[in-house]
Amino acid sequence: KHRQQWRNTLASHAEPVFGPVSVAAIDTSLVLKAIEPIWTEKPETASRLRGRIESVLDWAAARGLREGANPARWKG
Numbered sequence: 468k469h470r471q472q473w474r475n476t477l478a479s480h481a482e483p484v485f486g487p488v489s490v491a492a493i494d495t496s497l498v499l500k501a502i503e504p505i506w507t508e509k510p511e512t513a514s515r516l517r518g519r520i521e522s523v524l525d526w527a528a529a530r531g532l533r534e535g536a537n538p539a540r541w542k543g
Contacts (some may be wrong), residue, residue, distance in 0.1 A: 476512065476515060476516050477516070477519055477523070478521060480501050480502075480504075480505060480512075480516050481501045481516065481519075481520055483506050484500045484501040484512070485496060485497060485524065487503070489532075490523070490527040490532050491527075491532060491533040491534070492526060493520075493524060493533075493538060495538040497538075498517065498520055498538050498539045501516065502517055502520055503518055512523050517539050518539075518543065519541040521537055521539035521540050524537045524538070524539055525537055
């Protein structure tokens, strides 16, 4: 169930925004564009979506597919 929720959340909220953009080109503005439409109505879903995007981008960085800071990491 958890795996399916991950996929569904990313597919319905992140994929339409990110489209064919490479993981190396995803920046803070794209992350915000995916999260902001649901932030006020579904803050828990938006928070989970941000964390899932962060995890995917960390995975991509670990495999050399992107460099630099993770634009979905909002600490502090």
